[in-house]
Amino acid sequence: MSKLFSAGLVLATGLVATVPAVAQEWPERPITIIAPAGAGGGTDATARLLALGLEEQLGQPVNVVNQGQGGGVVGFTSITTAEPDGYTLGVIYNFAHYSPMGQGDFDAEDLTPIGQFNFDPAGFHVRADSEWADINAALEAIKADPGAYDIACGGGCGGSWPLAFASLLDANDVDLSQVRMISGQGAAAALQEMVAGGFDVVPSSVPEAGSLIEAGLVRGLAVFGSERLEAFPDIPTLLEETGMELELGAWRGLVGPAGLPEDVTEKLKAALEVVYNDPEFQSAMTDRGFGLRWRDADAFGTFMADEESSVRELVRVLEL
CATH class of the missing domain: 3.40.190.150 (Bordetella uptake gene, domain 1)
Structure with missing residues (x-):
């Protein structure tokens, strides 16, 4: 009886010991x-x-x-x-x-x-013939008259790119309640509409605007990251242009x-x-x-x- 009890105890102990391992x-x-x-x-x-x-x-x-x-x-x-x-x-x-x-x-x-x-990082995109030579000129104009410009949200206005853009405006003390941000069918459609004269700015990823930039129809005024993008070395960073250390996207x-x-x-x-x-x-x-x-x-x-x-x-x- 004692041998059976001992064997059972050893078996039970072995089972308990394996629980944490399992x-x-x-x-x-x-x-x-x-x-x-x-x-x-x-x-x-x-x-x-x-x-x-x-x-x-x-x-x-x-x-x-x-x-x-x-x-x-x-x-x-x-x-x-x-x-x-x-x-x-x-x-x-x-x-x-x-x-x-x-x-x-x-x-x-x-x-x-x-x-x-x-x-x-988000990018700040305008038509190739935009009056704004750089992002500082764009920010000054929007701050002076926030409701005068149409900003594309791409898709919904709560998405990554429009909110990155809104964060930039907010950092520049723009009255956000007056800014016209318009929802649409995505960044690609918004960029095409901007080329046709429908929008003044389209915030999106730079690669999304890449083909239009290469075609000379769109200009990227800034990328909202800490470094220039390898594929788009001519687009400066926000830090280079404005001195603001913002990473948005x-x-x-x-x-x-x-x-x-x-x-x-x-x-x-x-x-x-x-x-x-x-x-x-x-x-x-x-x-x-x-x-x-x-x-x-x-x-x-x-x-x-x-x-x-x-x-x-x-x-x-x-x-x-």
Whole structure:
């Protein structure tokens, strides 16, 4: 009897000892990354590049699922309401405008930041025959008479590019309540309409205006980043032109739902950093025209909270 009890005790002890080991084996099955955007766009493309690297680091398939319905609201909702077990993640972008504009009900606190890996600066674009020789002349004119000019939002006026533009105007003490910002069918359509005389300014990524710049129909007055873009070396930065150290544009980062277990978060943070620093990943990003920007989980979390505050104030002032 004592031998049986001893054997049972050893077996039970062995089972108990294996429980923490099993719990630490995440991931044990495929991981899903939700991209709150349609297939073929920038968020989809960067998410798929990231998934390839994470598969190698985590040893499990990483599948990208596109949920761009509702302008991305469906995808963001799926991320923030997912089970916080590490098997549903998201590649997200500028989202602070959704809630104050009544489009979605999610905030930075509903997410677990893992890291930012991308930043694409906005550009300030005008017609080739614009009266403004540089961005200082443009800013002075808009400040003097904010309602005299038509500014294209591209898509919705709460998006990355128009809010980057609004941030620039706000930094120059422009009365935002008087600025005419007009929504449309995307940056490409807005740029074409500007060439035809329909808009005075189109804020967008520089690559989106690239073909029209090369054709001599559009001029880029400034890029809202810390460095000139390699593909467009003639377009100066805001710092060069105005002395303002502003970096404004679109960003992307990896997150999970709030409440992600600490051990899972730590594994994801380590894996993401390795992927980001991989020369193959960086080359694949830059070859496709995507900018690189690293913020670790803590810095990314602070960045999202700060942007949420500033963007929501802009949305209020612009009455979007």
